[in-house]
Amino acid sequence: MKAVTALLVAGGLMVPGGTVLCQMQEPEIGAPAPAFSLPDTHGNRHSLSDYAGKWVVLEWLNYGCPFVQKHYRSGNMQRLQEEYGAQGVVWFSIVSSAPGKQGYYEAEEMNARNEENGNKAAAVLLDPEGTVGMAYGAKTTPHMYVIDPAGVLLYNGAIDDRPTSRLSDIEGATNYLVQAMTEAMAGQPVSVPTTQPYGCSVKYRN
Amino acid sequence: MYRISSRPSPGPLKWALWLALAVGGLFTPVFLAAQDDDPSPHSDAWLIPEVTSIQPGAPFTVAVRFQMDPGWHNYWRNAGDSGLPTTIEWDLPDGFHAGEIQWPYPERIVAYPLVDYGYSDEVALLVEITPPADLDIGAMEKLSAHVDWLICERICLPAYADIEVAVPVSREDPEADSAWTELFRQTRDRLPRTVAAWELTAEVTEGGYRLHGEAGSDAPPVPQRVYFFAAEKSVLAHAQPQELTVEEGGFALDLVASPYALQPSTPLRGVLLAEDDRSWARESDAVAMAVDVPVQGAPDPLPDTSAAQSPDAETGNRDGPAQSPQGGFTLAVALLFAFFGGILLNLMPCVFPVLSLKILGAAGQGGADRRSIRNQGLLFGLGVILSFLGLAAALIGLRAGGSQLGWGFQLQSPIFVGVMAALFFAIGLNLMGVFEVGAALTRLGSRPGKPSGHGESLASGVLATVIATPCTAPFMGAALGFALTRSIPETLLIFGFLGLGMALPFAVLSMAPGLLERLPKPGSWMETMRQVLSFPMFATVIWLVWVYGQQTGVGGATYLLTALLLITAAGWMVGRWSRTDLRSGVVARVVSLVALALAAGAVARGSGQQPPLLTVQEDWQTFAPQEVSAAQESGRAVFVDFTAAWCLTCQVNERLVLSTERVMDAFRASQVALLKADWTRQDPLITAALEALGRSGVPVYALYPGRPGADPHILPALLTQEIVLDALAEVISPSSRGALSSSPNP
Numbered sequence: 001m002k003a004v005t006a007l008l009v010a011g012g013l014m015v016p017g018g019t020v021l022c023q024m025q026e027p028e029i030g031a032p033a034p035a036f037s038l039p040d041t042h043g044n045r046h047s048l049s050d051y052a053g054k055w056v057v058l059e060w061l062n063y064g065c066p067f068v069q070k071h072y073r074s075g076n077m078q079r080l081q082e083e084y085g086a087q088g089v090v091w092f093s094i095v096s097s098a099p100g101k102q103g104y105y106e107a108e109e110m111n112a113r114n115e116e117n118g119n120k121a122a123a124v125l126l127d128p129e130g131t132v133g134m135a136y137g138a139k140t141t142p143h144m145y146v147i148d149p150a151g152v153l154l155y156n157g158a159i160d161d162r163p164t165s166r167l168s169d170i171e172g173a174t175n176y177l178v179q180a181m182t183e184a185m186a187g188q189p190v191s192v193p194t195t196q197p198y199g200c201s202v203k204y205r206n
Numbered sequence: 207m208y209r210i211s212s213r214p215s216p217g218p219l220k221w222a223l224w225l226a227l228a229v230g231g232l233f234t235p236v237f238l239a240a241q242d243d244d245p246s247p248h249s250d251a252w253l254i255p256e257v258t259s260i261q262p263g264a265p266f267t268v269a270v271r272f273q274m275d276p277g278w279h280n281y282w283r284n285a286g287d288s289g290l291p292t293t294i295e296w297d298l299p300d301g302f303h304a305g306e307i308q309w310p311y312p313e314r315i316v317a318y319p320l321v322d323y324g325y326s327d328e329v330a331l332l333v334e335i336t337p338p339a340d341l342d343i344g345a346m347e348k349l350s351a352h353v354d355w356l357i358c359e360r361i362c363l364p365a366y367a368d369i370e371v372a373v374p375v376s377r378e379d380p381e382a383d384s385a386w387t388e389l390f391r392q393t394r395d396r397l398p399r400t401v402a403a404w405e406l407t408a409e410v411t412e413g414g415y416r417l418h419g420e421a422g423s424d425a426p427p428v429p430q431r432v433y434f435f436a437a438e439k440s441v442l443a444h445a446q447p448q449e450l451t452v453e454e455g456g457f458a459l460d461l462v463a464s465p466y467a468l469q470p471s472t473p474l475r476g477v478l479l480a481e482d483d484r485s486w487a488r489e490s491d492a493v494a495m496a497v498d499v500p501v502q503g504a505p506d507p508l509p510d511t512s513a514a515q516s517p518d519a520e521t522g523n524r525d526g527p528a529q530s531p532q533g534g535f536t537l538a539v540a541l542l543f544a545f546f547g548g549i550l551l552n553l554m555p556c557v558f559p560v561l562s563l564k565i566l567g568a569a570g571q572g573g574a575d576r577r578s579i580r581n582q583g584l585l586f587g588l589g590v591i592l593s594f595l596g597l598a599a600a601l602i603g604l605r606a607g608g609s610q611l612g613w614g615f616q617l618q619s620p621i622f623v624g625v626m627a628a629l630f631f632a633i634g635l636n637l638m639g640v641f642e643v644g645a646a647l648t649r650l651g652s653r654p655g656k657p658s659g660h661g662e663s664l665a666s667g668v669l670a671t672v673i674a675t676p677c678t679a680p681f682m683g684a685a686l687g688f689a690l691t692r693s694i695p696e697t698l699l700i701f702g703f704l705g706l707g708m709a710l711p712f713a714v715l716s717m718a719p720g721l722l723e724r725l726p727k728p729g730s731w732m733e734t735m736r737q738v739l740s741f742p743m744f745a746t747v748i749w750l751v752w753v754y755g756q757q758t759g760v761g762g763a764t765y766l767l768t769a770l771l772l773i774t775a776a777g778w779m780v781g782r783w784s785r786t787d788l789r790s791g792v793v794a795r796v797v798s799l800v801a802l803a804l805a806a807g808a809v810a811r812g813s814g815q816q817p818p819l820l821t822v823q824e825d826w827q828t829f830a831p832q833e834v835s836a837a838q839e840s841g842r843a844v845f846v847d848f849t850a851a852w853c854l855t856c857q858v859n860e861r862l863v864l865s866t867e868r869v870m871d872a873f874r875a876s877q878v879a880l881l882k883a884d885w886t887r888q889d890p891l892i893t894a895a896l897e898a899l900g901r902s903g904v905p906v907y908a909l910y911p912g913r914p915g916a917d918p919h920i921l922p923a924l925l926t927q928e929i930v931l932d933a934l935a936e937v938i939s940p941s942s943r944g945a946l947s948s949s950p951n952p
Contacts, residue, residue: 024319024445026465066356066364102361137465139320140288157466163290165356165364194466196440200362201288201320 026137029193033145033153034135038094040123041107041114051090053149055185057177059159060133060202061093061124062103062141063113066165067199071142072117074167077159081120084181093121096133098205103141104128130204140199144177148184155180157195246365248275249357253349253369254330256390257380260347260373263339265305266380269330269389270294270353270369279326280355280365282312284437284476286322286444289315289362292331292355299347301338308332310396311477311494312435317360321445323435324358330393341375348372398477398496401486404456406478410470410503414442414463417474417497420456426488428457429480434497437475440466472501537696541703548707561670561712582663583716587709589667594705597671598698618850618888620757620813624766627750628809629669631770632777634743637736640774641781671705756851756886758815765812772805825870829883831895834910837879841912843937844879848896848906851886855923856905863925872931876938878909911937 027034033056037047048056059077062068071077081091095110097103105113107126114124127133136145137156146155159177162169180190254269272280272292281289296304309331312323335349350370357365382390403425407418417434432450436442446462459478463470478495480486486495552561635641747770755763776798783794827833829846837844847864849856863869873880883892885904899906899920907921907930919933 026443064361066362134319164354165290166354192468194468196464196466198290199288200358201317201322203360204317204319206318 024134024137024139027135027145027153027156029153029156029190031153032151033147034132036132036135038125038127038132039107040125041110042123043107044123046092046123046125048147048151052151055084055087055089055149055181056147057084057089057091057181058136058145058147059091059093059121060138060141060143061095062097062200062203063117064102065141065200068141070165070167070170071159072119074170075118076170077142078118078120080175080177085120085122087185089181091121093119093124094127094132094138095124096127096130096138097203098130099128101203101205102200103203128205130202133202133204138197138202140197141202142199143197143202146177146180146184146190154184154190155193157192158197158199161195163196163198246355246367247357247363248278248359249273249280249355249365251353251355251367251369253351253371254383254386254389255349255371255373256382256386257373258383259376259378259380260337260341261377261380262337262341262343262375264380265334265336267332267334267390268349268371269332269386269393270351271328271330271389272325272355273328274326274357275359276327278357278359279315279322279324280329280357281322281324282435283307283309284323284435284439285356286315286324286439287320288317289322289324289358290356292353294331294333295352295354297350297352298335299349301340302347302349303336305334305336308334308397310393311398311479314433319445322358323444330389332390332393332397337375343375343377345375346372347375395491396494398494399490399492401492401495403487404495406497406499408472408474408499408501410501411460415461415470415474415501417459417461417478417499418456419458419478424488426485428452429482429484429486431481432457432459433479433481434459434461435477435479436461437477438471440464441471441474441476470501470504472504474499474501537700540700544700544703545707548704549710551704551708552711580717583713585663586667586670586716587706587713589664590671590709591667591702591705592664593668593671594701594708595698598701602694602697618757618886620754620762621809623750623754623757624769624809624813627747627754627766628769628773628805630743630750631747632773634740634747635774635777637740637743639733639737639781641777667709671708753851753886754812758812762812762815765808765815769805769808769812772801772808776801776805825873826880826882829881829892829895831891833879833881835914838910838912838914838916842877842879843912843934844881844908844910844918845873845934846881846883846895846906846908846910846918848883848885848892848901848904848908850884850904853885853904859905859907859925863927863930866927869927869930872934876934878934909933909937 025034033048035048037045039045059081063072068077081093084091095103095105110124110126113119125132132138140158142159144155144157144159145153148154155177157176160170160173160175162173176192176195179192183190250273252271254271256267256269260266270292274280281291283291285291292307294304294307298304310325310329312325315322315324315326337347341347348370349372350368352366352368354364354366357363403422405420405422407420409416409418419428421428428450432448434442434448441464443462443464448462449460451458451460475498478486478497480493480495483493486492751763751766751770754766758765779794779798779801783790826847829848834844834846847856847860849860851857883889883895885892885896896902896904896906899908899918905923907923907925908918909921910916910918919937921929921933
């Protein structure tokens, strides 16, 4: 482990400024959100630019992760998906798990999982190469992003302020996503635009 | 021996799960049952006291010990990018008190591209327990705890255990339990300790922190590999490399701030680990040094941001946040640059005509009311400052809306350039005496001999600013780039100072009574002077037409010149007939309005024209980021010229330096790849590239060494042949490869 770490660090030092191929990016709040174009589980392609003029929420998803299960078993995530969907917000669940890793399913199987979990997102997008996850700096599942109708990133971080996998912690938690959406949709600046996301690591391709 | 138990009992988690199941009915019980079988999958926890008996009132230590299957791990107090720290909820007899968890230093768990901090195989967390003084001797006291942890391999599972142990109370001095002395000793070896041999300090740097260690007289050599584990989560970017610099008498460690930090945090707390197992102290074995230092330049924790910003912003006087994460370029320096840059703007070829008109106007009022002149000076200044603020606000607003814009953005619009050319041309005609109208157009230039109104002074300030913006780049490149990365009040403050500097000379002139009196008395020389001043106006028009031509081609420029002809006709008609009888005066005005409308149409038409495809000179390629890396991969150095037709400095540099035989020969000899990034028109790709270099406008000259990924050397905005040749020599010569340290962070 230490050797791997040392190699990684050494690699990072030799290439200052982080131009390493496929390095994880850190998107900036207030700047245009990274563009993406991904297929959903039904084979339709969705590009961020298709949704100019709409609010977009991105949710990084891995059904095998206990932190994700916390929000699906409690019905918390589906409730948010449904509520915002009704307000015309486009909600994408994005799966960046690489093939063979936890949370990765072929499109058909993913549909079954979505059904089983009652996912109410506009679409579940498949990012097995992890390129979109890397572009957004998605670190954990769940990891939430809010993009305004002009395509500007307004929130990047945790879903709420209780970094646990306990279902009982949903009640009474401050939901950062709801807070950011409420403020932003009312035309106010987002008071907490970034928080440390919590959860399982996104299961990227090595 | 005491019975050590890891007997699980149904915790709140289980009840919550069942409740959710009953309510939601969404999941198969099979899945839950699988988890219920073992509440602590792939791991187990025990509670172990260090001593065989406890004394009333005497603190003792217990260990919460974890054993994990190979490949599985749990987490430190800061779990890193993902994961979750272990928590302990104590259930102790009355009067017992449990202290904080003492965490052994963790290891880095790399799951590319994430880095977590945790433990694998085995770990013990130590806690000091203080019993009350009134315990019954001989009684057994039961210590219980509910422990939650996350156990991860490639996947993560939540785990918990309810653990307990009973200890006898004795009058005797406690004895260490020999079965566990090794466990406690090894665990304590891993606890971070304060080391007196090093004096630690920390400061905010661009994008992070620098931790300094000053070696005391008894300090051993600096370890060769050092890693800092931040104790709190949203402080550092865990996966970023940490750069160790060993200096005379100490070391510096550069740390990258967390992207989730809203502001630099202070104090900086954590563990500085010598990864090569060298001790930080001579006498004892201390591979992990405790760090808890205030951070210079970080705002106070939990400030009231609204209250903290405005008073400082007004005085422009801040010592704390000025040393911001932007590093070297502090707010104070930016304000200074802005102020002097503003003063220098008065000498710029595009500003000078407007300013000379103002002075002429003031001279014309030589005998006029002093107060009115002073008011004019102030209003002109106000106009300048307000329009700088307005431009900054527009820029902030457009950028917030997602537009990729930079400074001088308005000159990227052909319509704007065309309208400016028409306006300056009309002012020139008016000064020349072709026509006289009492309309706003003439008065922008404030005719001599006539006291001008307040609105005019304000308007001339606005005009001066708008036309001055392209000239700001050489002085202000870095400061404006800095400004646009700051909070909105600070950005506005910097732009305000730029305006203040620009407004100052005329305001001072108008207020100092002695200065204006030195000017000659009004007379016929003023009419001559006025006509002379039309020439810089026409010169400005030539420049604007040239910019317009770069944007729209010869066809577009022809439309603009036609518009200028129509304006001349309109001005001539008004000048020729307005003072004759009423009827022809009216006809002349109507016809001239038609001519002006046609001129407007011509500008609109011309702005839609496209220039012919850019014919870059054969040595220059069109810029694209991948071209830079491609050339670097093949070992070639790269020179990128960020330029725009409307940028005068850029043109001067290109003609006097870059296109000279001497410089081109040097480029060719070293096989430098030459890339031109033309920002004459809006181009998001180039705006992004400029931002990556920390700039918001042109010119920028970036010289990249011919090594993959090497950072560029940024040349000054005003080039000389020597600057370019020296920089080239430095980049090409292999001996100086380490010298390029002044480059910015992309």
